[in-house]
Amino acid sequence: ANFVEIFPILKAEILKDLPLMDMPKDKIEWIDKLIEINVAGGKMNRGLTVLHSLQLLVEGRTLTRSEIFKANVLGWCVEWLQAFFLVADDIMDQSITRRGQPCWYRQTNPSSSNNSLIGNIAINDSFILESCIYTLIKKYFRNEPYYADVLDIFHETAYQTELGQLLDLTTQPNRGDFSMFTLDTYRRIVKYKTAYYSFYLPVALSMLMAGIVSKPSFDTARDILLPMGEYFQIQDDFLDCYGEPSVIGKIGRDIEENKCSWLICQAILNGTPAQIALLKKHYGLDSKVDVEIVKRIYNEIDIQKIFRQYEDQSYGQLVEKIKLVKIMPQEVFLKLLSRIYKREV
Amino acid sequence: ANFVEIFPILKAEILKDLPLMDMPKDKIEWIDKLIEINVAGGKMNRGLTVLHSLQLLVEGRTLTRSEIFKANVLGWCVEWLQAFFLVADDIMDQSITRRGQPCWYRQTNPSSSNNSLIGNIAINDSFILESCIYTLIKKYFRNEPYYADVLDIFHETAYQTELGQLLDLTTQPNRGDFSMFTLDTYRRIVKYKTAYYSFYLPVALSMLMAGIVSKPSFDTARDILLPMGEYFQIQDDFLDCYGEPSVIGKIGRDIEENKCSWLICQAILNGTPAQIALLKKHYGLDSKVDVEIVKRIYNEIDIQKIFRQYEDQSYGQLVEKIKLVKIMPQEVFLKLLSRIYKREV
Ligand SMILES: [Mg+2]
Ligand SMILES: [Mg+2]
Ligand SMILES: [Mg+2]
Ligand SMILES: [Mg+2]
Ligand SMILES: [Mg+2]
Ligand SMILES: [Mg+2]
DSSP states (O other): OOHHHHHHHHHHHHHHHTGGGTOOHHHHHHHHHHHHHHHSSSOOHHHHHHHHHHHHHTTTOOOOHHHHHHHHHHHHHHHHHHHHHHHHHHHHTTOOEETTEEOGGGSBOTTOSSOOBOTTHHHHHHHHHHHHHHHHHHHHHTTSTTHHHHHHHHHHHHHHHHHHHHHHHTOOOOTTOOTTOOHHHHHHHHIIIIIIIIIIHHHHHHHHHTTOOOHHHHHHHHHHHHHHHHHHHHHHHHHHHHSOHHHHTSOOOTTTTTOOOHHHHHHHHHSOHHHHHHHHHHTTOOOHHHHHHHHHHHHHHTHHHHHHHHHHHHHHHHHHHHHTOOSSOTHHHHHHHHHHTTOOO | OOHHHHHHHHHHHHHHHHHHTTOOHHHHHHHHHHHHHHHSSSOOHHHHHHHHHHHHHTTTOOOOHHHHHHHHHHHHHHHHHHHHHHHHHHHHTTOOEETTEEOGGGSBOTTOSSOOBOTTHHHHHHHHHHHHHHHHHHHHHTTSTTHHHHHHHHHHHHHHHHHHHHHHHTOOOOTTOOTTOOHHHHHHHHIIIIIIIIIIHHHHHHHHHTTOOOHHHHHHHHHHHHHHHHHHHHHHHHHHHHSOHHHHTSOOOTTTTTOOOHHHHHHHHHSOHHHHHHHHHHTTOOOHHHHHHHHHHHHHHTHHHHHHHHHHHHHHHHHHHHHTOOSSOTHHHHHHHHHHTTOOO
């Protein structure tokens, strides 16, 4: 069974416990829909990484069917973790759409007779998505020697992501105040809210499955994967402004939403006082005219060139770092890097 | 160190990691306040139960200082779990106050310059409270043979409570619709949203510490503690209407808020068609006059007598059940029951 084929199996495992827990039929359908809409349908890069990485870690040995299945279960648990965070993040950010449909909290409450929305019940739904992770890990890994390590790393990663969210949510200054838009602040937010769960977690899980127990190996992985995650988020910010909407699947809104994006941090670092004054006036407003002015100043500063330079430099530094790795196969990192370098989606 | 004295030690353990994770000072203060306000200051019955129960389980042997400390750590983790749920529950229920002060989501955002409220950032804060549980358990129990069992039971209990919340949140019918106010529905909600975490969890944790591994012991505990939790919640509903506000520390609002309370379920079972018609007209309205009418009908039906009869019957049944227990000391259950029987707070 390949990665996508495993999803319905895992969802069925979750759902089959519910009648034993006395849940009425309509609640089971609720949870079915919750999982279907929020866990499936992403790009699945994070989830796929667990198996890809395990395959490279065992260096040529063919994985058993059971190993492949289990790596993909852990991959789906990473996707479930992301779903937990995205459902809540959309409420906190008051987002409207996600993956081309209304955010979960803005969908119609299936239990209501008067077409009301799910609304804040989505908070509890996000908790349920998180709980599914531990239900699945228990079902498939309870007897593995690394069971507690898998639990520890999910707990730690969740905590890191939550700290990143706290930083993010409390670093949205009043519009026109650029004092918090520094690269230091930016990098700290991104490391915690994105890099740990998106890059370190999937590889660390594959390392546990491969039987790696040495702390230096995990330190090495972290030392490479966190900067890689930062690079990935900077690309995300770049594509929000310069990506092709039909390719990236959404219309960027970072400028409108006054986001602490890498682009605005760079504009502040590289712009003239006059340009920065104009940015302060027009950044963070939900109007086409203001967005156009911000983009015009970005072009004057030639942010695209600054990004291309950053991208090449960042890629070069990552490759240098990876070339020094002796404790585990460099391929694990090189493959991951090659999949994101100069990505357009 | 007694139970209350351990709280600042545990909070300090959480906070001391944060500078190592690169968190700025004001975020550390945020988390300090989050923990202080939401975890401390409850009645602590659930937390105290772990040590009380362990003491009875070891039947006379004096517990070591380390055992006492660890039982209390797990007790505080139960309090932390409750804090996680209450912070989110207050948002979902749109509650105003908790323990005599504004609910966390209604307190002032310490990071904002313009006195705005914490608001939905409290969602992420509830996640952080949950993560603290696993940080603490890892710090104090990582090398215990029952480490994974402790994690499993916290995961399972969280999931059960979330399913209870889902039932609760989707069983609030339109005002005047009594079709869902049945005892069956009531009992299912209460078992999942209250009984597992309030009664089964603290005792099960003490059993793990006592080295109990037999599944029948845990089944026995569940078989007694879930009905005890139901009885506790029925008392809670009774006190909401008939308790002394100065004693219970709040003014009950179940009638105003159209809650699926045990009292309304009983009134529907025992009232005449005319009384039920009047209840439909006046239940769930936030007005003194309507509440007075509901309470008058409760008195006509003599709900207080029905409750006293239920209380004696329920107590009797629990004692009967406990008397049949051979697999572990009956005292564990009798003591817990004696602490809640005929409680007024
Ligand atoms: Mg968002
Ligand atoms: Mg966000
Ligand atoms: Mg983005
Ligand atoms: Mg509530
Ligand atoms: Mg509630
Ligand atoms: Mg109550």
